[in-house]
Amino acid sequence: MTTFLRKRIISSAVPLVFVVLGVFCLARLTGNPVDLYLPLSATPGQRAEFSAAHGFDDSIPVQLWHYLTQAAQLDFGTSLRTGQSATTMVLDAFPVTLQLAGMTMLLAILGALLVGSLAAHRPNSLIDRIAGLLSMTAASIPDFWFAIMGVLVFGVGLDLLPTSGTLGGPEIWVLPIATLLIRPFGVLVQVVRGSMVGALSAPYVKVARSKGAGAGRVVFGHALRNSVTPVLTVAGDLTVGLVNGAVIVETIFGWPGIGKLMIDSILQRDFAALQAAVLITAVTIFALNILVDVCQALIDPRVRQAVPA
Amino acid sequence: MKSSVRSIPRPGTSRGHAVLTFLTSGIMLLTSACAVANSDTAGDTGSADGSTLRVVLTQEPPTLEPCESSTTATGVVVRSNITEPLVERDPTSGNLEPLLATGWRQTTPRTWTFDIRSGVTFQNGQPFTAKDAAFSIDRAVNSDLACNVDGYVFGDEKLDVRAVSPTRLTVTTKEPDPIIPLRISFIEIVPRTTDTKAKVRIPIGTGPYAVRRWQTGVSISLDRNDTYWGKAPAYPRATYVWRSDASVRAAMINKGEADIATSLDPMDATGDNSVAYPNNETTALRLDGREAPLDDIRVRRAIGMAIDRKGIIDALLGGLAKPAAQLVPPGVVGHNDDLVPPSYDVAAARELVRQAAADGVPVTRRITLVARNGQFAGIAETAEALQYEMARIGLNVRIRMADTATSLQYQLRPLPRGVGPIAMLVMHGNQAGDAAFTTSQYLLSEGPQSTFGTRELDRRVAAAGELSGKARQKAFAELLDYQNRTVAQYAYLAHMRGLLGLSPSVRYRPNSATGDEMRLAEVSPVKAGRH
């Protein structure tokens, strides 16, 4: 297991280096931020002064060298926009998104296991058809549309939930999570149903049935446990995709998370904050991938053996 | 890779364990998440009782540094709430009013003297004197902080500022400058103990409110300053939050989650949740007169005639704006009351383009219409309407919606090369209240936001800038008319009006400066009986 883990970590660390370089280059492609930070009427002298003060007049390799040497000491520079350290901004924003994504995936997985099992229990039944149609529809609704409808219907129309924001009790989580949830939930229901249908016809389930186990026990006790592996794989990839959703959800609901920080940093050409934000996301995705692999290796001995040497 | 994947593994204890761990960790995450949500509650809510004024902005202020308060996002919170200037400009009349200075006069052609108000203290208890005023001006204009206000109103101008006594301040310039008091009105006064090496995030000032807490990303809370020298504001507390989506801001007003919301969209506005006000913004198409076919004045005029201003205003801008014939809105020094927009006449416009084509102007060369995403409500639709109207008179136009940074590359000198003819949808904010700021930017042949001009126009702009009083007004008004007749760099669209979300429970009259400076002290609760 340790060998497996070590190999996996080393081989995944290489992409991280590329991510660090890639985000630096992408950021520099977007041009010099001077115009954004000085008033329209600033003089050429003031522009040159600003460029020099923030190192934008250095050549790109020099800037890259500064960035890398600082990053090696875990210093990601100072945000142009707020004057704060980029590390502080990212560490403030990251837990918000992590919680949002964690809650979403937890609910999506639990919900999908429940609904998917019900559907698979009686394939082609009414429940199965309704679950299939609803989950497919859910997966194809644009998230920003869902979010704004949620605000208008549940926030204003029915007056059940707060419209937005992070100030308040548990009810403030409902709309953001629901918006993030719809797509992973829709996809996972289908995956659970697919693998459950397979598992329900497997020999060991037949054995369990022939021994007189009840339907609930067969579904939840035997088949479900075996469907966890594919669900885990897909859930891992869906979690990665949640970063995209987080950009939209955090923008609409005013959550100070990493998605909002990234989009603001791009629009404001705030390179330091952008680089730090993308790096922490990449590290998280990297850790998540390893976690999924380890879980699978724990669950399924074949995966452990199948790791490429 | 050898094992057959057909066989389905039997349930094993390790898997059960893993699932259990997974669930447990998930539930822990869930509870910790709720904990965070609740810790927020302790901070700033409980505000519906009417003692807290709740404002929702379009974005979080990047900083509250007073010398950045000429930027909208910072200024709307800081100016006249936390810090105050020596002189303030009445947004309605355009007159300068005393604030931390009680009077001012031009003592020599290059020197202005300000009388400083006594008996004022900063929020930290320090008394305010002319020394603080001199320090603040020096810090904003003559330091290495690269303050926004420096570039905004002073350019390369360096000021010699002296506190001659605790109540008297002199400001000396190299060249005579008749509008020094107006320029000084942009500088917010901070105590002399403020950092001069770095910008501060949370300032101390003399204003009616002081910052209690800035919960990054979430909210800014202000407390009433009980030692304020002027009239005490009605609300003991104020809270700012921010939502970038206009529908959400409107929803917060409708639901009573906020009392004031900046910049609503016309389609979300009802009589109950908002109030319209002239925001001194003017929209126009800036036509790059250096590139064919826009280098032909007939084509530029034709574009002005092809724009259905009334249709655009009614359908896309919520009927709020007024058709424009100049960059300077009414109420600003230099506005010419006699100018009227060209009448909407597609046939005549088409004829002008046809004539130009007959003279060899390549009217089918593709023009790029550049507009900035989210600059005003309905800008994407407005750009589409303009594109359609220009195409209708025989021009070939494509739209390029850009973000702020990209659009600034098109807007500012040095202008991009090799991009063909550009029609830039600009929105000019004339909050400074004087046409000098407009003309030096938009009309000079080498102006930072101008594509071309003429010597004669440059001469007139320079001459008008040195005048004052009625002569100044007349000179600017005439040169605006002259620009329209001989240069026609702009096809004007409208003098815009803003929409401020306002809950029925508060009373506030927005003015043209509200977007940049929202004075919370002017907001009061509506009496319960009249509700």
Add this chain to the structure above:
Amino acid sequence: MTDPTPRPDAETYADADADAGTGTGTENCPPSARPPRWWRLLGRDRGAAVAAVVLALVFLVALFGRLFIGDRAIRQDLGASLRPPSLDHGFYGLLGTDVLGRSVLARLVEAAGTTLYVAVPAVLCSLVIGSALGMWAGYHGGWRENVAMRVADVILSFPSLLIAVVVLYVFAPSALNIVLILAIARVPVYLRTARAESAELRSRLFVDAARTFGTPSRNIIHRHILPIALPTLLTVATLDFCFVMLTESSLSFLGIGIQPPDVSWGLMVAQGRQYLQTAWWIAVLPGIAIVLTTVSATVLAAWVRLATDPGQRWRLTLPKKRRGARAAVPPEMIA
């Protein structure tokens, strides 16, 4: 609901669709000599048939719709702004007008073309590139596999919306750029799926045999691996339409999707969101178009997966009652 008796149909015929590609080689083949015609198979499955009709309709409208609507999709009339759907304004007023007074019906038709013009090439590009790389990597294993998988990791570690935002703001948001971005963002999905399939197949007897006879590896991949991996890859591809259309819509929400005067369903939803309270039809109708198309694609994908799999096609010929167990989505499908 709680029926303890075992269900013979599910037991006998159901199969773990999750690893369908892996089982085909050894599956006990159906007795019929010739496979039945595909349209007869389709006719027996009502859901799939409806989905096929909807999709066919969408494609027809996308291909030929523009011939009928003329310039109605871009013809503006500010006086006719925001007319609700009604019968009073002729055929093109049936679904109302948008804020610029353009016919929503005509725009839906026009947008169908643009939407598919973006989605189809994007999906095809990522399918071809990702599958080719993945099969090559999986077949050869070793460093090739490692490199390919790390490339996939790099792409996946960048939030795709972020790359899109950067690239589209810097290099004008043209349809071609949008296609490229969406294609690159989806390559890892196919790469991983194809690699998994081909890594599993390379140790199979028939592949070993081909190798022993000296068949070049390119031919082995083409003749032996591709046909088995294809159904899974095609299913993922069909389902990807959904992702591509939604991402394109999200890009429009951020202002960098399809640029007017072109129009796509995603752009219509994004622009119409401001009018949800006052003019629901602008945002809701294109939203329904997206949902209908993607749901149809999903249903049809499940059916095609069965129909193109020689080991499973026979299920479709069974009487309806007994086909219950086919599962819709392979776990490789990733959002």
